Amino acid sequence: MKMKNWRADAQALLFLLPFLIVYGLFTIWPMFKGVEMTFYKWTLIRKMEFLGWDNYSKVLQDREVWEALGHSLIFVVLTTPTMLVLSISLALIANRKSVLQKFYRSIFFIPSVLSVAVASYLGLFVFQPYTGLVNSVLHLIHLLPGDTEIFWLTETRLAWIVITLITLWWTVGFNFILHLSAIQEIPDEIYEAARLDGAGDRQMFWRITLPYLAPITKTITMLQIIASFKVFMQIYIVTGGGPLDSTRPIIQLIYQTGFKSNDLGYAATMSYLLFVILLVLSALQYWMNNRKGADM
Amino acid sequence: MKKRNTGFLALAFMLSSSLVLGACGSNNNAGGAANGNTGSSPAPSADNSTGGNTKTEGSGEAVNLSFWTLFDGGDGDNMQKLVDEFNKSHPDIKVKNTKLVWAEYYTKLITAVGNGNGPDIGISHTSRLPDLINQGVVTGLDTVAGEAGVDWATFNQNLLDATVVDGKHYAVPIDTHPFIMYYNKKLLKEAGLLGDDGKPVLEQSADGFLAFLKTLKEKLPAKTTPFALSNSNDDPYRLWWALYSQLGGNDLVSDDLKKAEIDKAKGIQAAEYIQKLFTEGYIKKNDPDFYKNFQSGTAATMMTGVWATGTWETTKGLEFGAMPIPKLFGQEATWGDSHTIILPLTKSEDPAKRKAALIFADYVAENGQIWAKAGHIPSKPSVLEKQEYKDMPYRSDYAAVASTVKFNKPSTKTWQIRDNVSFKILNEVWANKMKPAEAMDKMEAGVQKELDK
Numbered sequence: 208m209k210m211k212n213w214r215a216d217a218q219a220l221l222f223l224l225p226f227l228i229v230y231g232l233f234t235i236w237p238m239f240k241g242v243e244m245t246f247y248k249w250t251l252i253r254k255m256e257f258l259g260w261d262n263y264s265k266v267l268q269d270r271e272v273w274e275a276l277g278h279s280l281i282f283v284v285l286t287t288p289t290m291l292v293l294s295i296s297l298a299l300i301a302n303r304k305s306v307l308q309k310f311y312r313s314i315f316f317i318p319s320v321l322s323v324a325v326a327s328y329l330g331l332f333v334f335q336p337y338t339g340l341v342n343s344v345l346h347l348i349h350l351l352p353g354d355t356e357i358f359w360l361t362e363t364r365l366a367w368i369v370i371t372l373i374t375l376w377w378t379v380g381f382n383f384i385l386h387l388s389a390i391q392e393i394p395d396e397i398y399e400a401a402r403l404d405g406a407g408d409r410q411m412f413w414r415i416t417l418p419y420l421a422p423i424t425k426t427i428t429m430l431q432i433i434a435s436f437k438v439f440m441q442i443y444i445v446t447g448g449g450p451l452d453s454t455r456p457i458i459q460l461i462y463q464t465g466f467k468s469n470d471l472g473y474a475a476t477m478s479y480l481l482f483v484i485l486l487v488l489s490a491l492q493y494w495m496n497n498r499k500g501a502d503m
Numbered sequence: 504m505k506k507r508n509t510g511f512l513a514l515a516f517m518l519s520s521s522l523v524l525g526a527c528g529s530n531n532n533a534g535g536a537a538n539g540n541t542g543s544s545p546a547p548s549a550d551n552s553t554g555g556n557t558k559t560e561g562s563g564e565a566v567n568l569s570f571w572t573l574f575d576g577g578d579g580d581n582m583q584k585l586v587d588e589f590n591k592s593h594p595d596i597k598v599k600n601t602k603l604v605w606a607e608y609y610t611k612l613i614t615a616v617g618n619g620n621g622p623d624i625g626i627s628h629t630s631r632l633p634d635l636i637n638q639g640v641v642t643g644l645d646t647v648a649g650e651a652g653v654d655w656a657t658f659n660q661n662l663l664d665a666t667v668v669d670g671k672h673y674a675v676p677i678d679t680h681p682f683i684m685y686y687n688k689k690l691l692k693e694a695g696l697l698g699d700d701g702k703p704v705l706e707q708s709a710d711g712f713l714a715f716l717k718t719l720k721e722k723l724p725a726k727t728t729p730f731a732l733s734n735s736n737d738d739p740y741r742l743w744w745a746l747y748s749q750l751g752g753n754d755l756v757s758d759d760l761k762k763a764e765i766d767k768a769k770g771i772q773a774a775e776y777i778q779k780l781f782t783e784g785y786i787k788k789n790d791p792d793f794y795k796n797f798q799s800g801t802a803a804t805m806m807t808g809v810w811a812t813g814t815w816e817t818t819k820g821l822e823f824g825a826m827p828i829p830k831l832f833g834q835e836a837t838w839g840d841s842h843t844i845i846l847p848l849t850k851s852e853d854p855a856k857r858k859a860a861l862i863f864a865d866y867v868a869e870n871g872q873i874w875a876k877a878g879h880i881p882s883k884p885s886v887l888e889k890q891e892y893k894d895m896p897y898r899s900d901y902a903a904v905a906s907t908v909k910f911n912k913p914s915t916k917t918w919q920i921r922d923n924v925s926f927k928i929l930n931e932v933w934a935n936k937m938k939p940a941e942a943m944d945k946m947e948a949g950v951q952k953e954l955d956k
Contacts, residue, residue, distance in 0.1 A: 251610060252617035252638050335791040358789050361734075361934065449735070451931055466610055468919050468956060469638075 241475045249472035262476040272477055274452070275460040276484070282442075282456060283435040285371045290431055291424060293379050298386035299416075312387070319380030327444035330373035334359040363453040366446045370454065373441055378434075382427050389423040390416065429492050433485055457481055565597045566859040571622040572600060573608035577813050577877045585873050589866050596859045598624070609635075612847065616640045621847040624860045627674060629665045629841040633913040636668055641845045644672045644861065647854070651861035658868065662841050662882050665910040674843035675864035678871065678879035680808045681839030681904045682741040684829065685815065688822040690803040694722035703804075707830045709776060716785040719803045729785045731793040731802035735930040738793075738807055739777060740921070741838035743929055745828055746773035748836035748909035755925070755950050760914045763950035767943040774932050774939035776831070781933050797823075808839075812878030812897050825897045827904045839908030841882065844868075880905045916953050924949035 245263070248256040266272055301311040318326065333340045336356040345351035359365045393416065401411050439458035442448060448455030457477065465474030574582050579602055586600045601622065603611055609631065615621045617640075627635055635641045648655070655663060658676060666674040691697040696704045696718060705715045719729040732738055752769040756762065780786050790796055797805040798818050806828060815823050828837050844864035846857055867874065871881025872891040880902050886892055887902050911917045928945050931937035937945075 250638065251613040252640065254638065336789050337791060339791075356789070361789055449927065449930065450934065450936075451927055463923070467922060468953075469613075469634075470956065 241478065244472050244475040245479060247472045248470065249475070250469045251466070251471065258472065262473050265473065266476045266480055271452075271460060272457070272480070275455050275457040276481070278454055279436050279438060279456040279458070281367065282370070282374075282438050283432055285367060286374050286435050287428060287431045289371065290375060290379060290382060291428065293375055294382040294386050294427065295417075295420065295424075297379065297383045298390050299412075301383070301387055302390050315383050316380040318377050321377060323377070323440040324444060326373060326377035327441045330369060330376075330441070331360070331445055334369050336360075360446060361450055363450060366450075366454050370442055370445055373445065374435075374438070377441070382431070385423055385427060386420060389420050393419045425492075425496060429489065432488060436481065436485060565595050566855055568596065568598045568624055568856060568860055568863065569622040570598050570600050570624040570863075571608070571612060572602055572626050573605045574602065574626075575605060578810070581874055581876050585867050585870060588870070588873070589863055593862070593866075596863065598863055613638060613640055616847045616849075619850040621849055623846070623849060623856050624863065625845045625847045627843050627845045629662075629674070629676065629843055630911050630917045632666060632674055632843065632845070633668055634915040634918065635845070636673055637915040640847055641673050642848050642852070642857075644675070644846065647846070647857045647861050648672060648675075650854075651858045651865065653861055653865045657883050657885060659882055659884055659905050661906045661908060661910075665841065665913075666843055668913045674845045675861070675868060676841045676843045676882040677864075677868050678874055678882055679839050679841045679905050679908055680810055680879050681837045681901075681908045682738075682745055682806060682828060683809055683837070683901045683904060684804060684806050684826050685797065685811065686804045686824050686826070687797070687800060687802065688824055689800065690719070690723060690727060694719050694803070696722075701824060702826065703824070705829060709831045712829050712831055713779075716780070716804075720785060723803060726801065728787045728790070728793075728796055728802040729804065730780060731790065731796045731805035732780075732786045733793050734781070734786070734789050734933050736926045739933050740925055740929055741808075742806060742828075743770075743773050743777055744838040744909070745836060746776060746831060748838075749773075749830065749832035749834055751833055754912045755920060755946070756912055756914050756916075756954065758912070760912060761954060763947045763954060765943055765947050765950070767940075767947070770943045770946070771939040773832075774929065774942060778932050778935065778939060782935055809878040809880060809901065813876060816897070825900050827901050827907070835907045836909045837904055837907060839904070839910070841910075842879070914954075916956075919953045919956075920950050924953060 246258060246260075248258055297311075297315045301308060301315060305311075321329075332338075334342075336342055336358055339359075341359065342351065342356055345357070346353055351357065357365070359369050397415055398411060401415060406414070437458060438456050439462065442454055442456055443459055446454045448459050458481075461474045461477045461481075464477065465471045570586065572579070572582055583600055586598050590597055608626075612621065612625055613635070621640070625641075627641065632641065644653075653675065655672065659679070662676040662679050666672065666676050686703055688697055688701065691703055696715065698704050703715070705711060716729045719727075723729070732742065747766070747770055750766075750769040750772060752766040752773070753764070755765050757764040781788070787793070787796065787802075793802070793805060794807070794811070794814075796802040798815065798821060800821060809825075812825060815821055827835070844860075844867060846860055849856075868882050869886070871879075871883055871886035872889050872895075875881050875886070875892060875895065875898055878898065880898070881887065881892070882905075887899070893899060914920070924946055928937070928942050928949065932939055932942045
C-alpha cells in the first residue's frame with residue numbers, strides 16, 4: 208500500500224515537473240531576486256548601490272505610497288460589494304426559465320472576453336464630454352441643459368464612478384458564471400419542499416439560495432479583493448491616475464517608480480508592502496472561513 | 504471544507520505573489536524581445552554608389568549596423584526610406600532598422616545596453632540625453648566624429664548646443680520638433696482676420712493675441728473653437744514653457760542642476776495668461792480631441808508640435824497655415840525637442856562600426872528633406888536651402904523657429920519633472936482648480952522632490 212502511494216506520487220511529480228521548473232524559474236526565483244532588489248538602489252541598467260533597510264524605512268514614511276494604497280482600497284471597497292450583488296442578481300435573472308435565458312447568459316458574459324484596453328476605451332468613449340453616449344443621452348432627454356457638459360473623467364468622484372462601472376461591466380461575467388453554476392447545483396427538491404411549506408420567493412432567496420451560494424461567494428469575495436487591489440490598466444487608460452493623482456492606484460505608482468523614475472529597488476519594496484497586505488488579508492479570510500466552517 | 508480552504512489560500516498566495524513579480528521581475532529579459540521585429544532592408548546594390556561620404560576602408564566586407572528607432576506612422580516610413588537610400592548609396596555599410604514601440608523604447612534600450620545586447624545605433628530625444636549619459640548608455644562622439652568626417656559647424660548651433668553635455672558631443676541631432684501655431688484660413692477669413700498674404704492679422708503681444716481670439720469668438724459661430732488645445736498634459740504645458748521662456752524664465756532647475764529654481768513671478772504670469780484662455784472660453788473646455796477639432800475645420804487656430812503638418816496636409820478640404828507661435832512677451836521662444844542619433848555602449852566597441860555609424864548619422868542629417876516630410880525642421884541649415892525642401896509648403900514658414908527653441912537644462916530628471924510634477928500641477932491650473940501662485944510653489948516642491956530621489 209505504502210509502496211503504491213510512493214509510486215503514484217513519483218508519477219505525479221514527473222508530470223508536474225515541467226510546470227514546477229517553469230514556475231520555479233519564473234516565479235519563485237524572481238521572488239527571492241525581488242527581495243534582494245529591495246536592499247539596493249537598483250536601476251534599469253543595474254547600476255547598484257547597497258542601501259540596507261533604507262527603502263523600507265522610506266516606503267513606510269512615503270505619503271505618496273499610502274495615498275496610492277488608499278486609492279486601491281477605495282477601488283476595492285467600491286467594486287467588491289457591488290460586484291457580488293450584481294453577479295448574484297444577474298445569475299438569478301439568467302437562471303429564470305424564459306425564452307431569453309440563452310440571450311441573458313451570453314450578454315452578461317460577453318464583456319469579460321474583451322481585453323482591458325478595449326473595455327476601458329469603450330468606457331472612455333461612452334463617458335467623454337460633447338460626443339460621449341452618456342452626455343448625449345442626457346441632453347436628448349433634457350436632463351442636462353444643452354450648453355452644459357458633465358466632465359465624467361476629470362472630476363475625482365465622477366471618475367471613480369466611471370472606473371467602477373467599467374470594471375463591473377467588464378469583469379462581472381466570470382463571477383456571474385460561477386454564481387450561475389452554483390445556483391444550478393441547488394437541488395430543486397429543496398425549493399419544492401419550501402414551497403409546500405408556504406415559503407414565498409423572498410424567503411426562499413434569503414433562506415435557501417443565499418446560504419447555498421455562501422461558499423462560492425466567499426471565494427469570489429477573496430478573489431475579487433485581490434484582483435481589485437491589483438487594479439491598474441483601466442485607471443491608467445481612463446484617468447491616468449489623475450486629476451492630481453487622486454485616482455492613482457498603488458500598482459501605477461510601482462510602475463512609475465520602477466520604469467519611469469528608474470528605481471526598481473524602491474518599486475520592489477512597494478510591491479512587497481502590497482504583498483504583505485494581501486497576505487494578511489488572505490490569512491484573515493482563511494481564519495474567518497475556518498471558524499465559520501466549523502458550524503456549517 | 505478544510506481542504507478547500509487550504510487550496511484557496513494557496514491560490515490567493517499565488518495570485519498575490521505573481522503580482523509582486525509582475526511589478527519587479529522584468530529587468531533581466533528585455534533585450535531579446537527587440538530582435539524579432541525587424542524592418543526589411545534591401546541588399547545594397549553595387550552599381551549605385553554615388554553617395555558623397557562613402558567609406559574607403561578596402562576590406563570588401565560590409566559593416567553591419569543594427570539601428571533601433573522609436574518612430575511609427577509617417578516618421579517610421581520616412582526613416583525607413585532614409586535607411587534604404589543610405590544602404591543603396593553606401594555598399595560597404597548595411598544598416599538594419601528595427602522599429603520599437605515608442606512607449607517601451609527607452610526602457611528596452613537601457614536594459615539591452617545594460618545586458619550588452621544594445622544596438623550599434625540608437626535614437627534619443629535631446630531632453631532624454633543627460634539621463635542616458637548618466638546611466639552610461641550613451642558614448643561620447645568627439646573622436647569618432649572626427650574620423651567619420653562629421654563637421655559640427657554644419658549643424659544649427661542651438662540644436663547642437665543642447666546635445667553637448669560637459670563640453671562633449673554625445674549625439675547627432677537630426678531635427679527639431681518645436682511647438683508652433685496652425686490656423687484655419689477659411690475661418691480666419693470669415694472673421695476678417697486673414698491678411699492678403701494669407702497670414703493672420705495679429706498683433707504680436709499678450710493683449711494682441713487675446714484681442715485676436717476675442718474677435719474670432721465674436722465673429723464665428725458659437726460652436727467654433729477659437730483656439731484648439733488639449734486641457735491637460737503635453738500641449739498646454741508646452742505653451743506654458745514657451746511663454747515662460749518668452750518672459751525670460753530660467754528653466755525649473757538651478758544651473759548646477761541640483762536645486763529647484765523657478766522664476767516664480769514669470770511662471771505665474773505665463774500660467775495666469777493661459778488660465779485666462781481657458782476660463783474666458785477661447786479654448787473648448789475638456790476638448791476630447793483637439794486634433795480632430797482642428798482637422799474637421801471647427802477650430803480657428805491650434806498649437807502643437809510641427810509633426811502635425813504632415814497630417815493636416817493630407818486632410819482633404821483643410822485650408823491651413825503654419826507659423827511660429829506669436830511672440831507674446833519679451834523675447835521669441837518656444838518649446839521644442841530634437842531627435843538625435845546616438846551610439847549606445849556596445850560589448851565590443853568596434854571602431855569600424857562606430858565610424859560607419861557616424862557616417863550614417865551625418866547622412867540622415869544631411870538628407871533632412873526626406874525627414875522633413877512629416878513636418879520636422881532639419882538640423883542642418885544647408886538642408887533648408889535645398890530645392891526639395893523649399894518645394895514642400897508650410898515648412899519654410901516656421902523653419903526659423905529652430906534657433907529660438909528653448910531647451911531644458913541638461914538634467915537627468917527632465918522627464919520625471921515633466922511627467923510627475925509639471926503636467927499634474929499645471930493641469931489643475933487649466934481646470935481652474937488651483938491658483939497659478941500656488942501651482943508654482945507646489946511645482947518647486949515637486950521638482951525638488953524629484954531631484955532628491
